[in-house]
Amino acid sequence: MTHLIATFFYAGHLRPAPGTWGSLAALPAAWVIYVLAGPWGLLAGVILSYGLGLWATGVETRGKADHDPSEIVIDEVCGQWIALLPLAFGAANNGVPITALWPGWIAAFVLFRLFDITKWGPIGWADRMHGPTGVMLDDVFAGVFAAIGVIALAALYHVVLI
Numbered sequence: 190m191t192h193l194i195a196t197f198f199y200a201g202h203l204r205p206a207p208g209t210w211g212s213l214a215a216l217p218a219a220w221v222i223y224v225l226a227g228p229w230g231l232l233a234g235v236i237l238s239y240g241l242g243l244w245a246t247g248v249e250t251r252g253k254a255d256h257d258p259s260e261i262v263i264d265e266v267c268g269q270w271i272a273l274l275p276l277a278f279g280a281a282n283n284g285v286p287i288t289a290l291w292p293g294w295i296a297a298f299v300l301f302r303l304f305d306i307t308k309w310g311p312i313g314w315a316d317r318m319h320g321p322t323g324v325m326l327d328d329v330f331a332g333v334f335a336a337i338g339v340i341a342l343a344a345l346y347h348v349v350l351i
Contacts, residue, residue, distance in 0.1 A: 194245035194263055201260035211262025212302060215269035216294065219277075223287050228277035231270060238267040239325055246321040256319045264328035268305060271332025272297040275339045296342050300335035309334075 193199070200214035201207045222234045242263035250256055276297065280287040305328060308316050312334070315326035 191245040191248040194241050195249045195261045197262050197266050201262035207259045207262055208265050208305060209302060211265035212269045212298060212305075214262070215266040216273075216298065218266070219270050219273050220287065223277050223280075228274070228281045231274060231277045235267055235270045235274070238263060238270065239329065242267055242325050243321045246324050250321065250324075257316075257324045261324065264325045265301075265305065267325065268328030268330075268332030268335070269298070269301050271329060272301040272335035272339060275336050275343065279343065292346075293339055293343060297335055297339050300338040301331055304331035304334045 196202060197211050197214055197218075200210050203210035219231055219234070222230050226233070245263060246261055249261060250258065273294070276287060276290045276293045279293075280290055304312055308327065308331075310330075312327050312330045315323050315330055317323065318326065
């Protein structure tokens with residue numbers, strides 16, 4: 190069970206770039222959660238994925254030299270869902286389908302991957318923590334930065350271009 194969770198239904202075994210595959214796998218899953226439970230359901234998914242991710246990552250890495258194996262992508266799922274939260278709440282508040290905000294989906298994905306790969310500031314600090322908390326927390330920070338970027342890009346679009 191922990192391997193299924195940690196690899197997000199084995200998406201982490203896809204090559205190359207398993208973190209990118211994990212982030213991509215998070216997108217349709219986020220859409221399903223949103224359709225079934227709305228933006229609050231996606232927020233609950235973030236919280237649940239973080240908690241389950243901590244547990245599963247701890248079990249999967251216990252006693253191993255590699256504290257963050259590439260096949261563990263539940264952290265990318267959690268962070269990607271955080272990056273999508275502004276879209277979920279924006280779509281719900283404006284009564285539009287979340288798929289209508291497709292440019293935001295692209296921005297959320299690209300920004301999340303950018304922050305996750307470059308590990309600027311507190312993202313890198315969290316990554317250096319080692320252990321399950323560090324594995325999960327760096328992607329939480331990357332997701333928060335990506336969400337802020339999504340909000341900034343949406344504001345720019347709606348204020349400047351429309």
